[in-house]
Every structure is written in C-alpha cells, then in structure tokens.
Amino acid sequence: MTPDSVKVAQSAVSCSRWLAESIVEEKIPNAFALIRPPGHHAGRSSACGFCLFNNAAQAAEAAFNFGADRILIVDFDVHHGNGTQQIFYEDNRVLVFSIHRYQAGKFWPHLRESNYDHIGIYEGKGYNINIPLNEVHLESISTENTGSLISIGLDPFIF
Structure with a gap:
C-alpha cells in the first residue's frame, strides 16, 4: 500500500463503472479493463487482500442501474x-x-467457502460456482498433456 492507494483504487x-454503463447504454460494444488493484477480495463492507474496493x-x-438484468462474473485467479x-x-x-x-x-x-459446495443461498442458490484446484488437479495440469496448447477465448458480454 502507498499514500496514493485509495486514489488509484x-x-x-470509476473506470469499471464507466465501462459497464457505456456497454449497457450501447455506446461501446465491449470492454476490457486492465486495472489495479483488482478488487475481488474486497467485500460488501471491508477491504481484504490488497483490494480496497470490488x-x-x-x-x-x-450495469444494473442502467438497465442490465443479469450479470456473469468470471474470476480466474490463483x-x-x-x-x-x-x-x-x-x-x-449475478452468476459468480x-x-x-x-x-x-x-x-x-x-476459507471453507472457497470450495465447490458453496453455491449461494436463498435467491442466490445455484448462482455461485467455485472450481477449486487442489493438489491433484494442480499436479495433473502441470504434468499431463505437456505438448498441448490451451486457448482461452473470452468473449465479454453483458446479458
């Protein structure tokens, strides 16, 4: 953290909100924001893990304020x-x-809540999907199919 961390966050x-508004209002077709800090550890009322705001x-x-009715958030991180x-x-x-x-x-x-069996509650039941990579999965990813190429095709959209 630095003296400018809050200003940067x-x-x-602001960038995230502006891009979401611009997409929903169809001013731009899509967006990709390369921003720091990332934010995915910040909760509803607290900072966490170097993330000040989510x-x-x-x-x-x-996006909801400008008319979106459903959102998909894909979080691919260690x-x-x-x-x-x-x-x-x-x-x-929101499907997370x-x-x-x-x-x-x-x-x-x-956190136990990081495991696959935490799927949301109440109205959100089934709208939280965790794919936890454990030692077995990490080992197979690092040793099997070493000659393969992997492509991640991310087509961003708000529906």
Whole structure:
C-alpha cells in the first residue's frame, strides 16, 4: 500500500463503472479493463487482500442501474474471489464463476467457502460456482498433456 492507494483504487472503480454503463447504454460494444488493484477480495463492507474496493461488483451495480438484468462474473485467479462471492451470495441476478487454487482450505484465503459446495443461498442458490484446484488437479495440469496448447477465448458480454 502507498499514500496514493485509495486514489488509484477509486480510479479503478470509476473506470469499471464507466465501462459497464457505456456497454449497457450501447455506446461501446465491449470492454476490457486492465486495472489495479483488482478488487475481488474486497467485500460488501471491508477491504481484504490488497483490494480496497470490488471493481467487478461496482461494475455490476452500475450495469444494473442502467438497465442490465443479469450479470456473469468470471474470476480466474490463483486466489479465490471471496469478496465477490460474499457480495452476490444471495443474489440471483449475478452468476459468480471462480476458478482458483484451494488445496482443502490450506491456501489463502483459507476459507471453507472457497470450495465447490458453496453455491449461494436463498435467491442466490445455484448462482455461485467455485472450481477449486487442489493438489491433484494442480499436479495433473502441470504434468499431463505437456505438448498441448490451451486457448482461452473470452468473449465479454453483458446479458
């Protein structure tokens, strides 16, 4: 953290919200924001893991304010996006899909809620999908099919 961290994090939130609004209003067809800090550990009312504000949650809120009715958030990171999950855990308007290292809760953020069986509650039941990578999965990813190429085709959209 630096003296300018809050200012930088506020700029990241502003960028996220502006892009979401611009997409929903059809001013731009899509967007990709390369911003720091990332935000996925920040919860509804607290910072966590160097994340001061949750950019994905802020973008989703902005999109809802401008007429979107459903949002998909894909979080592909070595750490679970625990803040994003917490914010939308009871919300059926947002599908949160997280792929992360877990190792039976031994890897940060050390939360049982990072496991595959935490799927949301109440209205949000079934709208939280965790794909936790444990030692077995990490080993097979690093040793099997070493000659393969992997392509991730991300077509961003708000529906």
